[in-house]
């Protein structure tokens with residue numbers, strides 16, 4: 001029997017090459033061999049203010065991005081999180097199983113709290129309990145994500161295990177699927193910081209997948225490197241060049257050492273030119289697919305079909321949970 005796989009992306013900010021490489025590419029590669037679910041995490045997006053009039057458009061834009069990245073609705077149940085209310089109900093029940101201390105120790109929560117000067121909305125604190133519900137609701141065992149989400153998958157396992165012990169086994173426990181390379185694509189201008197989709201639209205270190213390719217070329221050419229002029233992977237001492245090596249290796253589906261060998265005698269200028277060409281090739285192909293899908297009426301139909309299947313599965317699971325917890329159904 002196929003294992004169930006799930007992942008999600010928040011419809012906030014602008015989708016980056018990091019989101020593609022860190023999570024969606026792996027999902028796409030595995031979708032056929034798994035019982036696959038992918039969703040737009042719009043409820044998670046609401047943990048920070050989103051302009052209501054823009055939300056629908058943003059969700060459809062992201063849906064078209066997923067499909068253009070290769071999410072295949074014939075293989076994958078593809079839906080919008082808020083359309084399946086069971087996520088909220090299970091999120092609430094899971095929150096009861098969680099200690100405040102566990103949530104307030106989460107790295108992302110602490111970082112966001114610090115950034116906001118100490119005062120944060122409850123939504124940011126309980127964000128991981130909703131994420132745990134997203135995963136446990138489908139008995140997902142495989143969750144492709146970037147390494148910034150590792151802790152959230154770990155707490156999902158802990159919470160699932162806790163509920164299983166307390167009320168009798170009801171959830172399968174998930175594992176994150178984090179690739180060895182590409183799990184944390186870095187900002188081209190500051191290779192010690194991750195590429196972030198909340199970066200301003202004109203950020204020179206972030207490759208947004210809907211960027212004009214001329215701008216992307218400039219960003220890659222201007223990427224911060226070092227003075228060594230050797231194309232060698234060394235994350236610690238050469239974070240900028242290592243980041244470019246990873247991007248090229250993953251887009252070409254080759255290994256890091258393949259890239260090192262190929263560019264043994266090249267300088268940084270020549271190497272950046274090749275990376276820029278490869279990213280441009282990827283983006284042009286991606287953007288052509290995106291435009292076509294975004295304009296077609298299939299998009300809504302695909303999401304509705306995915307939602308139907310997801311709801312069926314989620315309803316059945318929630319009934320089991322309620323029965324085990326003694327909640328009348």
Ligand code: TYM
Pocket residue numbers: 006007008009010011018019020021022023041044130131134135143144145146147148149182183184185186194195196197
């Ligand atoms: P989000 O929307 O921040 O990011 C989507 C996915 O992209 C990965 N990612 C990266 N990978 C490599 N390099 C980067 N620079 C980079 N930036 C982001 C993220 O790790 C993520 O996999 N909480 C999640 C959404 C979510 C979810 C879920 C995911 C909600 N429920 C259930 C999996 C399962 C989030 O905010 O991802």
